[in-house]
Amino acid sequence: MADYGHELRFGIFVPPEAARGRSLLRLVRQADESGLDILAIQDHPYQPAFLDTWTLLSYLAAVTRTLTLMPAVVNLPLRPPAVLARSAASLDLLSGGRLELGLGAGAFWDAIEAMGGDRRTPRQALTGLREAVTVLRALWGEGRAELDGEIYSLHGAKPGPPPVHPIGIWFGVYGPRALRLTGELADGWFGSAPYAPPDRLPELMAAIDAGARAAGRVPALIRRAYAIDPVMPPSQLADLALAHGISQFILPVDPEGDRAALHFAAEVAPAVRGAVAAARAAR
DSSP states (O other): OOOOOOOOEEEEEEOOBGGGHHHHHHHHHHHHHHTOOEEEEOOOTTOTTBOOHHHHHHHHHHHOSSOEEEETTEEGGGSOHHHHHHHHHHHHHHHTSOBOEEEEOOOOHHHHHHTTOOOOOHHHHHHHHHHHHHHHHHHTTSSOSEEEOSSOEEESOOOOSOOSSOOOEEEOOOSHHHHHHHHHHOSEEEEETTTSOGGGHHHHHHHHHHHHHHTTOOGGGSEEEEEOOTTOOHHHHHHHHHHHOOOEEEEEOOTTOHHHHHHIIIIIHHHHHHHHHHHHHHO
16 A cells, blocks of 8 residues: 555544534534535435435535535435436535535445335445446536436436536445445545544555556545544554555544544644655655
8 A cells, every 4th residue: 555645635524413503513614714624424314313414515515615515425325316416516516616425335224215215235236336426427427428227227318517626426335346346436435444444444445446457547546535533643644644545534523523623623634744744755
């Protein structure tokens, strides 16, 4: 594994709790003003205690100026990709090009099925993820809007509206086949320390890189984002950048995590940037 030289970015990862909406709004405004780069919001449409992620992101786009907005990750079985393509392009337009799109193949199948979604096998979930990328990019004007897929189809759908910038597609996946698909198709990978602890990163990053090479892509083109364990020190985060190519560090916080987010912006991010810059300069 290696440092791929990407610019380091830092952000927060927040559950959209309806009962603490005011606190969440205060936290997000503070993050925007503090110089953090990314706001990632969980997407669990079946969770009755949560605000709808797309509605929330649209609202937050209007009260922030610089934060990149990312659903992390969209629950594809409950958000059809043709409609998602229009939603994503619209939010990118309205936010001035600040949207990145995290995609998940699906999880919590009982809850998905309870909301009217289809229960998919692992193979079907991965097929749906592949086909969803085709649908999204076609309707953003990046490909032919025709698909006769196993999970999704397009016949005569017209692209538009075009987003302001090429919206990055990030896969939140962990299985070997899904990681290889990340290398083949995605712009980035979004992982989380509870599901991908640091000692697993070598094998996960190797699978992404293998998928990229098999598809004729350069592994360094796939960016890597990581929702960290909050107790990780800056030195460990710098090591993750230099050894495993992680370039986006996301701090999980609850809606009242103001102090943790401020410390992350003011103390942790500069320390990691400095350590990585020094190591890169030394090389």
